[in-house]
Amino acid sequence: MEPKILTGECGYVLDDVPHLSDYIPDLPTYPNPLQDNPAYKGVKQYFVDFDDTVVQKAVQHMDGPRGTHFRRQGPRQRIYFKPDEVAACIVTCGGLCPGLNTVIRELVCSLDYMYGVKKILGIEGGYKGFYSRNTIPLTPKSVNHIHKGGGTVLGTSRGGYVTSKIVDSIQDRGINQVYIIGGDGTQKGASVIYQEVRRRGLKTTVVGIPKTIDNDIPVIDKSFGFDTAVEEAQRAINAAHVEAESVENGIGLVKLMGRDSGQLLLSMMNPGNVDAAGFIAMYATLANRDVDCCLIPESPFYLEGPGGLFEYIEKRLKDNGHMVIVIAEGAGESLEERDASGNKVFKDVGLWMSHKIREHFANHKKTITLKYIDPTYMIRAIPANASDNVYCTILAQSAIHGAMAGYTGFTVGPVNGRHCYIPFYRIIENQNKVVITDRMWARLLSSTNQPSFLNHPDDAVSDGKREENISSDQEKNDEMRESVSLASAKQGERLLPNSSETAENCVNEQDRLTGNVFSNGC
Ligand SMILES: Nc1ncnc2c1ncn2[C@@H]1O[C@H](COP(=O)(O)OP(=O)(O)O)[C@@H](O)[C@H]1O
Ligand SMILES: O=P(O)(O)OC[C@H]1O[C@](O)(COP(=O)(O)O)[C@@H](O)[C@@H]1O
Numbered sequence: 001m002e003p004k005i006l007t008g009e010c011g012y013v014l015d016d017v018p019h020l021s022d023y024i025p026d027l028p029t030y031p032n033p034l035q036d037n038p039a040y041k042g043v044k045q046y047f048v049d050f051d052d053t054v055v056q057k058a059v060q061h062m063d064g065p066r067g068t069h070f071r072r073q074g075p076r077q078r079i080y081f082k083p084d085e086v087a088a089c090i091v092t093c094g095g096l097c098p099g100l101n102t103v104i105r106e107l108v109c110s111l112d113y114m115y116g117v118k119k120i121l122g123i124e125g126g127y128k129g130f131y132s133r134n135t136i137p138l139t140p141k142s143v144n145h146i147h148k149g150g151g152t153v154l155g156t157s158r159g160g161y162v163t164s165k166i167v168d169s170i171q172d173r174g175i176n177q178v179y180i181i182g183g184d185g186t187q188k189g190a191s192v193i194y195q196e197v198r199r200r201g202l203k204t205t206v207v208g209i210p211k212t213i214d215n216d217i218p219v220i221d222k223s224f225g226f227d228t229a230v231e232e233a234q235r236a237i238n239a240a241h242v243e244a245e246s247v248e249n250g251i252g253l254v255k256l257m258g259r260d261s262g263q264l265l266l267s268m269m270n271p272g273n274v275d276a277a278g279f280i281a282m283y284a285t286l287a288n289r290d291v292d293c294c295l296i297p298e299s300p301f302y303l304e305g306p307g308g309l310f311e312y313i314e315k316r317l318k319d320n321g322h323m324v325i326v327i328a329e330g331a332g333e334s335l336e337e338r339d340a341s342g343n344k345v346f347k348d349v350g351l352w353m354s355h356k357i358r359e360h361f362a363n364h365k366k367t368i369t370l371k372y373i374d375p376t377y378m379i380r381a382i383p384a385n386a387s388d389n390v391y392c393t394i395l396a397q398s399a400i401h402g403a404m405a406g407y408t409g410f411t412v413g414p415v416n417g418r419h420c421y422i423p424f425y426r427i428i429e430n431q432n433k434v435v436i437t438d439r440m441w442a443r444l445l446s447s448t449n450q451p452s453f454l455n456h457p458d459d460a461v462s463d464g465k466r467e468e469n470i471s472s473d474q475e476k477n478d479e480m481r482e483s484v485s486l487a488s489a490k491q492g493e494r495l496l497p498n499s500s501e502t503a504e505n506c507v508n509e510q511d512r513l514t515g516n517v518f519s520n521g522c
């Protein structure tokens with residue numbers, strides 16, 4: 001997908017999204033029916049100016065360039081579809097996430113209430129539903145209560161992606177607005193669908209709505225469902241704390257989701273290939289305050305020796321009589337195994353860690369009681385909380401305004417608290433990760449008081465090397481979020497992913513923390 005870059009004065013860059021008129025000439029336009037909608041009549045400057053854009057880096061320097069911007073979401077004065085000619089479809093793909101039903105509901109209701117669109121089709125069972133199932137009609141009435149339940153009423157799946165069959169189905173059914181809700185894999189698929197639709201010259205907009213409980217989608221402030229998942233994780237952590245506190249030398253261990261976290265252990269055998277997203281573990285820990293140690297793949301850690309995990313556990317048990325550990329998902333993974341979408345399938349890092357801790361204390365003839373809690377599916381199979389519900393509503397409406405205005409090949413999402421249209425390639429080019437050189441991770445370390453695991457005598461990645469990696473990344477590409485590689489683990493128990501990120505990512509991570517991220521909405 002060719003980037004559509006526009007430049008302006010003082011280093012202004014617009015990373016724009018494609019438009020139907022880029023490949024179909026002389027398209028007619030129509031007045032936006034919202035201008036006659038009584039609910040929106042009172043809104044001051046309801047329509048978004050054509051050149052309204054949102055800056056990617058919120059922190060600016062007086063003498064620095066203005067930097068990259070994205071097109072601001074919102075209704076345009078002229079639209080490219082007559083409401084009665086729209087045939088929209090909605091599909092959900094990938095793993096479950098709180099809020100999927102809210103997005104479906106708001107897409108259906110807002111298409112109807114805001115633009116008068118009546119033909120809305122549900123594609124069942126993910127991408128393969130395009131060519132293996134009949135569509136189901138969706139109306140505001142049929143989706144009225146669905147946001148109160150978890151999961152997705154449309155069903156979902158991994159795998160089953162065949163571009164030509166999907167686009168044939170879109171074309172044969174006369175669908176001209178495609179709303180695709182899903183994570184990183186889904187957005188990659190959406191990008192390919194967009195390209196094929198464009199290659200065929202179809203007047204069909206393809207819009208992605210980013211879903212991932214792991215918060216691993218780059219550029220956007222955070223993904224819907226993440227807050228809900230962090231909140232639900234508190235229940236597991238609280239239970240672990242109660243169990244640990246109630247016995248002598250009690251250890252509560254909680255495993256939380258975060259796709260690819262397990263590559264931490266893989267890295268021991270396959271250095272240079274660590275992907276990770278320990279956001280749920282990090283935020284759940286920070287929110288809870290009873291956690292003594294949070295282990296995420298982005299942060300190297302080791303078990304044995306001075307400054308190691310076992311030494312810390314011994315100290316906490318001596319000082320406090322109990323402790324709670326949160327560990328991000330994955331580990332001991334099946335090296336060959338992949339799910340239908342091609343994602344790695346992991347063995348259970350929680351079980352592995354339980355075994356290691358028990359083994360260590362058995363060897364040292366010390367009695368401990370360890371309770372392991374795995375709330376994995378409980379934190380994602382629930383309805384969205386209030387704040388995620390509002391977020392989902394804005395995402396859905398933002399997607400609709402963009403499609404009606406003729407934009408295509410984009411994902412919606414908030415950047416620095418303002419909702420934007422982001423070209424697919426920016427969303428799929430890399431993965432969002434916890435930045436351990438960021439203040440947020442420092443906050444976590446100071447809240448848990450856990451070791452930073454930076455001082456292992458055999459550390460293959462000295463602090464100096466870490467810094468080197470960070471600055472070389474910055475030089476390579478100041479605008480991109482990059483993560484790199486890792487050092488080789490020198491010994492069996494040693495876990496050393498050397499994940500580094502650009503300063504920009506650190507800034508965005510800071511911005512996420514301000515709590516302002518959703519305050520402005522659109
Ligand atoms: N690179 C890709 N190109 C096209 N489709 C993809 C790609 N990666 C994944 N998909 C499809 O996207 C859907 C969801 O992907 P998956 O990785 O399971 O979940 P998620 O979108 O939540 O990351 C699946 O149907 C899968 O086949
Ligand atoms: O059991 P499943 O459905 O494969 O889901 C497991 C994976 O799904 C997730 O919850 C989310 O993954 P996606 O958002 O990429 O679908 C991961 O955290 C986890 O590794």
Ligand SMILES: [Mg+2]
Pocket residue numbers: 094183184185212259
């Ligand atoms: Mg994914």
